[in-house]
Amino acid sequence: MILRLTRRDNFWYIDLMRLLFVADGRSPIAQNWIRYFSDRDDEVHLASTFACAPDLRLSSLEIIPVAFSSSVSRGPSTTRQPSGRGLCIRSAVRHWLGPLTIRGASARLRRLSQEIKPDLVHALRIPFEGMLAADAYARGPLVVSVWGNDFTLHARSASLMAHYTSWTMQVADALHADCQRDILLGKQWGFDPARPTLVTPGNGGVRTDLFHPPARPVRSPVVINPRGFRSYVRNDVFFRAIPLVLARQPEARFVCVAMAGEPQAVRWLRQLGIENSVELLPALPHADMADLFRGGQIIASISTHDGTPNTLLEGMACGCLPVAGDLDSIREWIRPGRNGLLVDPDDPASVAAGMLEGLENESLRQQAAGENQKTIAERAEYSHCMAATERFYQRIIASG
Numbered sequence: 001m002i003l004r005l006t007r008r009d010n011f012w013y014i015d016l017m018r019l020l021f022v023a024d025g026r027s028p029i030a031q032n033w034i035r036y037f038s039d040r041d042d043e044v045h046l047a048s049t050f051a052c053a054p055d056l057r058l059s060s061l062e063i064i065p066v067a068f069s070s071s072v073s074r075g076p077s078t079t080r081q082p083s084g085r086g087l088c089i090r091s092a093v094r095h096w097l098g099p100l101t102i103r104g105a106s107a108r109l110r111r112l113s114q115e116i117k118p119d120l121v122h123a124l125r126i127p128f129e130g131m132l133a134a135d136a137y138a139r140g141p142l143v144v145s146v147w148g149n150d151f152t153l154h155a156r157s158a159s160l161m162a163h164y165t166s167w168t169m170q171v172a173d174a175l176h177a178d179c180q181r182d183i184l185l186g187k188q189w190g191f192d193p194a195r196p197t198l199v200t201p202g203n204g205g206v207r208t209d210l211f212h213p214p215a216r217p218v219r220s221p222v223v224i225n226p227r228g229f230r231s232y233v234r235n236d237v238f239f240r241a242i243p244l245v246l247a248r249q250p251e252a253r254f255v256c257v258a259m260a261g262e263p264q265a266v267r268w269l270r271q272l273g274i275e276n277s278v279e280l281l282p283a284l285p286h287a288d289m290a291d292l293f294r295g296g297q298i299i300a301s302i303s304t305h306d307g308t309p310n311t312l313l314e315g316m317a318c319g320c321l322p323v324a325g326d327l328d329s330i331r332e333w334i335r336p337g338r339n340g341l342l343v344d345p346d347d348p349a350s351v352a353a354g355m356l357e358g359l360e361n362e363s364l365r366q367q368a369a370g371e372n373q374k375t376i377a378e379r380a381e382y383s384h385c386m387a388a389t390e391r392f393y394q395r396i397i398a399s400g
Helices: 028-039 084-116 126-135 150-154 159-171 180-188 235-246 263-272 286-294 310-317 348-360 362-379 382-399
Strands: 005-008 011-014 018-023 043-048 060-063 120-124 142-145 174-177 197-199 222-225 253-256 278-280 298-301 321-325 341-343
Touching (some): 018 028, 018 084, 028 043, 084 126, 126 159, 150 180, 174 382, 222 235, 235 348, 286 310, 298 348
Parallel strands (some): 018 043, 018 120, 043 060, 120 142, 142 174, 174 197, 222 253, 253 278, 298 321
16 A cells, blocks of 8 residues: 655644454444545455444455354344343343453454554454454554443453453553543553543544534424433333323423334333323434434433443434433533533433423523534534544554
8 A cells, every 4th residue: 555644733644544443344333433534545444243234435344253243133233132131131141251252253353454454453342342453463553442331331241351351451552432531441441541542422423414403493392312222221211201201291202213113112101101102213314313303302311321422412413402311421511501411310200300301491402502512513523523533543653
């Protein structure tokens, strides 16, 4: 590969790069990130831990299953995943036994890296992509991204998960996270504080040409829950809060994405008698999510573990008032009572109070919409964040 060097701001920049991404190739989050570099005409290679056929211009695609990912059906990661007890069992199996599969998979990744000779390897997520890349480490530099609850949930779930998380942090040459909290946690898990770090949204940022406020304020009391079923999202608390909201706001409507046909969600609707107030939707494409957010007053993100949820930022960009679990990472984006509301994710009464405050306080919604539009433009806009990432890559490569 022929590299062109230019000098800007007292640094030499490599204009074209040969990049190897280790990622779940089904993931829209990973695809959004990788697409920036493939569209930039960099030489992009993808080692995917799941079978996939992403709509990306790639120089090569290699499927390297790890932690039983070959047993998961082909298709986008936004398709229905196990919920309830099935989700807990699958997570436990991957946490306890998944690390045992890393060594075999890493040999394949090491051979691939030796063939490609990338300028930089970037693993998008610690379990199990970062662990795989760290074990396969053959030549640098290696960038590792922290996603959401890699430290707060997965790392402590089993002794081998803790071991490989620590090893990944020790090996990584650079660290990317979607919140400052995870940069601090990365250092606690062994990342060298002298090495470079970057904080930007995990999917690269918000495409503000797509995610933008509606032309007119939303008058209908609509609450949107975009999180689907995840082990750390308290959908049980969210659904139990709905009757408390309806007791005071009977016209309120609740739209839940990636829950259509979910047996547990359907049971909650029946048990709580809220079938007429809740709509369960399938997973939606990005453009449809933007339209959905523009029709809502509130985005609810009720979780006990999180970094910076991409859907939370996208909902904020579309003018929705965020009502989210009170976590350190979320406080990096939300100032309670100014641009959103924070609630106890374990308490239906607290969640209901937050949603009622958002539905009934029009001035707060208007103030938050203005502040959040400015915040997204300054800190989370896709083209700005990915340009910063490009410079981050180039400086790491040049310093190596």
